[in-house]
Amino acid sequence: MSANVHTDKISGWSGTQILRKLAGIRELTILAVIIVLMIILSFVSPAFLTTDNLNTTVLSVVMMAIVSVGMTVALVSGGFDLSVGSVMSMAGVVAGAFVLGGMNIWPAIILALIASFGSGLVTGTFIGRVKINAFIMTLGMQGVIQGVAYVVTQGAPLSVPLPNAFTFLGQGYIWGIPTLIWILMIVIVIADYLMRHAVVAKKVYYLGSNQNAAFLSGIRVGKVQTWIYIVTALLAGLAGILTLSRFSVATPTAGQGMELQAIAACIIGGASLSGGEGSVLGALLGSLLVGIVDDALVLLNVSVYWQSLVIGLVLIGAVTTDVLTHRQKA
Amino acid sequence: MACLVSMEHITKTFSGNTALNDVSLELNGGETHAIMGENGAGKSTLLNILTGSLQPDSGKIIINGKEENFKSPLDASNKGITIVHQELSTFPHLTVGENILVGHLPQRFGLVDRRKIVESIKYYLDFFGVSFTANTLVKTLSIPEQQVVEIIKSLIVESAHTYVFDEPTSSLGDEDVGKLFKLIEGLRQQGKAVVYVSHKFDEIFRISNRITILRDGNMVGTGTAESYNAESIIRLMVGRSLDHIYPPHGQPSEKVLFDVNNLSAGPKCKHVSFKLYQGEILGLFGLVGAGRTEIARAIVGANKKQSGDLSLNGKKINIKKIQDSISNGVFYLTENRKIEGLFLKMSILDNVVVTDLDSVSSSGLLRHNLAKKKTLSAMEHLHVKAHSSAQLVQSLSGGNQQKVMVTKWLERQPKVLILDEPTRGIDVGAKAEIHQLLRDLSNKGVGVIVISSELPEIVGLSDRVLVVYDGSIMAELRKEQITEDMIMHYASGLEVNERLG
Numbered sequence: 001m002s003a004n005v006h007t008d009k010i011s012g013w014s015g016t017q018i019l020r021k022l023a024g025i026r027e028l029t030i031l032a033v034i035i036v037l038m039i040i041l042s043f044v045s046p047a048f049l050t051t052d053n054l055n056t057t058v059l060s061v062v063m064m065a066i067v068s069v070g071m072t073v074a075l076v077s078g079g080f081d082l083s084v085g086s087v088m089s090m091a092g093v094v095a096g097a098f099v100l101g102g103m104n105i106w107p108a109i110i111l112a113l114i115a116s117f118g119s120g121l122v123t124g125t126f127i128g129r130v131k132i133n134a135f136i137m138t139l140g141m142q143g144v145i146q147g148v149a150y151v152v153t154q155g156a157p158l159s160v161p162l163p164n165a166f167t168f169l170g171q172g173y174i175w176g177i178p179t180l181i182w183i184l185m186i187v188i189v190i191a192d193y194l195m196r197h198a199v200v201a202k203k204v205y206y207l208g209s210n211q212n213a214a215f216l217s218g219i220r221v222g223k224v225q226t227w228i229y230i231v232t233a234l235l236a237g238l239a240g241i242l243t244l245s246r247f248s249v250a251t252p253t254a255g256q257g258m259e260l261q262a263i264a265a266c267i268i269g270g271a272s273l274s275g276g277e278g279s280v281l282g283a284l285l286g287s288l289l290v291g292i293v294d295d296a297l298v299l300l301n302v303s304v305y306w307q308s309l310v311i312g313l314v315l316i317g318a319v320t321t322d323v324l325t326h327r328q329k330a
Numbered sequence: 331m332a333c334l335v336s337m338e339h340i341t342k343t344f345s346g347n348t349a350l351n352d353v354s355l356e357l358n359g360g361e362t363h364a365i366m367g368e369n370g371a372g373k374s375t376l377l378n379i380l381t382g383s384l385q386p387d388s389g390k391i392i393i394n395g396k397e398e399n400f401k402s403p404l405d406a407s408n409k410g411i412t413i414v415h416q417e418l419s420t421f422p423h424l425t426v427g428e429n430i431l432v433g434h435l436p437q438r439f440g441l442v443d444r445r446k447i448v449e450s451i452k453y454y455l456d457f458f459g460v461s462f463t464a465n466t467l468v469k470t471l472s473i474p475e476q477q478v479v480e481i482i483k484s485l486i487v488e489s490a491h492t493y494v495f496d497e498p499t500s501s502l503g504d505e506d507v508g509k510l511f512k513l514i515e516g517l518r519q520q521g522k523a524v525v526y527v528s529h530k531f532d533e534i535f536r537i538s539n540r541i542t543i544l545r546d547g548n549m550v551g552t553g554t555a556e557s558y559n560a561e562s563i564i565r566l567m568v569g570r571s572l573d574h575i576y577p578p579h580g581q582p583s584e585k586v587l588f589d590v591n592n593l594s595a596g597p598k599c600k601h602v603s604f605k606l607y608q609g610e611i612l613g614l615f616g617l618v619g620a621g622r623t624e625i626a627r628a629i630v631g632a633n634k635k636q637s638g639d640l641s642l643n644g645k646k647i648n649i650k651k652i653q654d655s656i657s658n659g660v661f662y663l664t665e666n667r668k669i670e671g672l673f674l675k676m677s678i679l680d681n682v683v684v685t686d687l688d689s690v691s692s693s694g695l696l697r698h699n700l701a702k703k704k705t706l707s708a709m710e711h712l713h714v715k716a717h718s719s720a721q722l723v724q725s726l727s728g729g730n731q732q733k734v735m736v737t738k739w740l741e742r743q744p745k746v747l748i749l750d751e752p753t754r755g756i757d758v759g760a761k762a763e764i765h766q767l768l769r770d771l772s773n774k775g776v777g778v779i780v781i782s783s784e785l786p787e788i789v790g791l792s793d794r795v796l797v798v799y800d801g802s803i804m805a806e807l808r809k810e811q812i813t814e815d816m817i818m819h820y821a822s823g824l825e826v827n828e829r830l831g
Binding site for chain 2: 197198199200202203205206209210212213214215216217218219220276277
């Protein structure tokens with residue numbers, strides 16, 4: 001070992017250095033904010049720290065968190081996906097329509113996921129191969145896929161008779177915890193592991209960090225981009241199917257506005273619109289923070305009309321803090 | 331003759347490197363003053379200071395006897411100094427008239443007066459005999475036409491007394507060059523001062539009255555145009571002692587390692603053919619814009635090629651896209667470290683393993699310990715100075731960044747390595763290390779092609795030199811032919827002009 005290359009160890013660092021390093025990790029900052037918020041809320045409102053309330057709080061953000069995982073991948077690559085809300089609506093509606101047409105729910109789910117995959121494939125191909133700007137392409141697909149959902153339902157929600165085995169996913173409990181939360185945890189654990197260890201995920205980070213360098217280093221930029229939008233669409237499709245299971249109704253507007261909520265959650269969790277940054281854990285924590293803030297407003301008897309205002313402020317606050325701390329470092 | 335502008339004892343340093351050292355320049359009314367020097371001699375810095383884009387560390391600018399401090403290009407323009415930039419800076423979605431009159435658009439009741447625009451630029455459009463009008467959108471013009479727009483934009487400033495032209499003819503046809511020279515001559519006769527920067531000797535001798543030559547930030551000669559000829563200028567431009575010892579030359583064998591035949595890819599790479607022999611370092615020299623980078627990018631498939639056959643060790647290889655060249659062991663190291671070379675916000679490890687992810691992963695998952703082991707040994711091999719393999723590349727010095735970039739290709743066992751400006755912007759020590767590394771690679775049988783605009787580097791390092799001019803290979807120089815004078819002679823296109831003239 002040459003004198004210039006030290007091994008990767010923390011020894012020799014002072015305590016303040018470690019503290020500063022930890023403060024630089026966005027996920028920990030958000031986690032700290034969440035914990036502080038929870039402590040305050042438990043004092044202000046005795047109803048907060050009850051299993052029921054916590055379950056409700058998390059349940060309200062399960063779909064957002066699942067969609068945010070996909071959005072994280074897109075954001076890390078330097079892109080984003082405005083069509084996820086429409087895909088989410090479409091997947092639920094497609095599955096519901098097939099069931100109403102006499103099909104068993106399980107093959108109907110497979111078909112809904114195939115439809116989501118197809119949507120992602122189209123989006124990804126146009127962005128990755130034809131080189132259409134991600135904003136334009138996903139905005140266009142938002143309209144197209146939403147249109148499919150409207151056409152299938154003729155605009156009205158479909159009441160779908162569903163077997164208990166399926167509604168268990170959206171309405172059941174395992175050991176006192178809603179099945180949906182278990183599903184979310186599985187998605188998070190797998191996605192987080194893959195984002196940190198999978199070669200293909202590494203390529204997403206390369207792409208978002210410097211697309212020119214990625215190209216010259218031999219990474220197939222177009223192919224990676226295509227897969228990114230397939231992943232966002234599949235996760236949105238999953239969220240749509242779970243929504244159907246939760247409410248037993250296929251609504252053509254089930255995912256409306258989800259794309260911006262998911263982007264907000266990811267950004268609060270440390271992702272950056274310029275790419276190269278972001279993590280699955282950050283997306284989860286960003287979603288949870290949004291959920292807890294919503295819940296706090298309810299518990300504090302603040303009118304629901306304040307909700308969007310407060311969430312908007314949280315987003316701006318999180319990003320401003322980040323910009324200011326980064327500026328200090330430079 | 332009246333001295334309009336005088337720059338006195340100008341010194342400018344960039345993070346420790348002296349770009350200009352005590353340079354003085356007098357611009358007289360009624361005189362065209364040419365400034366010459368090789369890439370990096372300090373011409374651009376001098377012009378940027380004169381036109382307010384940069385501020386000198388010391389020294390002063392005196393206009394009509396009054397000392398001026400330019401804080402911005404607008405300041406300089408208000409004091410009568412206007413420039414035609416080498417790079418086009420047009421607004422493509424606006425009209426020709428709006429481009430030319432940007433900043434002082436004629437108005438009527440707060441609205442743009444289109445008729446006035448047409449009137450005020452008519453003279454110049456007619457003079458150049460252009461096929462477009464004041465209302466044509468600039469994005470529909472060809473590059474030479476856009477350059478004409480750019481030129482008119484600076485000529486239209488009638489209050490100016492000093493006109494600066496920074497390689498204005500780089501994309502003009504002969505006819506337009508003639509017209510431009512007529513305009514410059516007109517300005518001179520009106521008593522204006524003209525500064526003209528170009529690499530092209532025939533142009534310099536055609537229009538300049540006075541010539542100043544820069545080398546390494548110092549003024550090494552100034553005098554009337556009659557007192558110089560091409561040879562004496564070249565000698566002044568390049569005459570310098572080598573600043574460090576280069577590794578000994580190699581013993582190239584007769585065996586052809588890599589053969590490029592009739593490669594064409596756009597206007598900057600025309601019918602390029604050459605051979606690379608086992609054990610040699612091949613230098614590829616050309617002035618900025620000559621097409622060196624385009625040739626390299628076409629070889630590795632980063633740019634589309636129209637024609638061209640490549641063979642490696644006598645076997646034809648088919649390179650359509652960049653992955654093809656990488657799988658054949660032909661690698662290209664970009665000149666543009668920050669923009670297309672490195673992942674600045676990622677770790678050293680990430681930057682090193684990017685080219686060879688397969689070898690540090692199994693069943694699609696990264697093996698972090700293996701990647702770290704490989705990176706650490708590569709860092710040790712190239713003496714990369716860093717705390718750990720997890721350090722972010724943006725926090726490294728230029729020399730260490732460059733080493734990291736070289737490392738990512740070395741990890742993949744190159745057969746042919748094309749390095750574009752491998753030592754740009756790094757310190758002397760790191761330079762010497764990279765030169766030694768390249769020689770070692772070459773001795774081990776790796777084909778090494780070095781593209782550089784630094785003459786001493788090309789002369790010191792290469793066993794053979796190809797000189798590129800205007801997208802073609804002008805000359806192949808061997809052994810004692812490899813001198814800075816000879817290379818510059820071909821790189822300036824003198825040979826072409828002699829042939830034509």
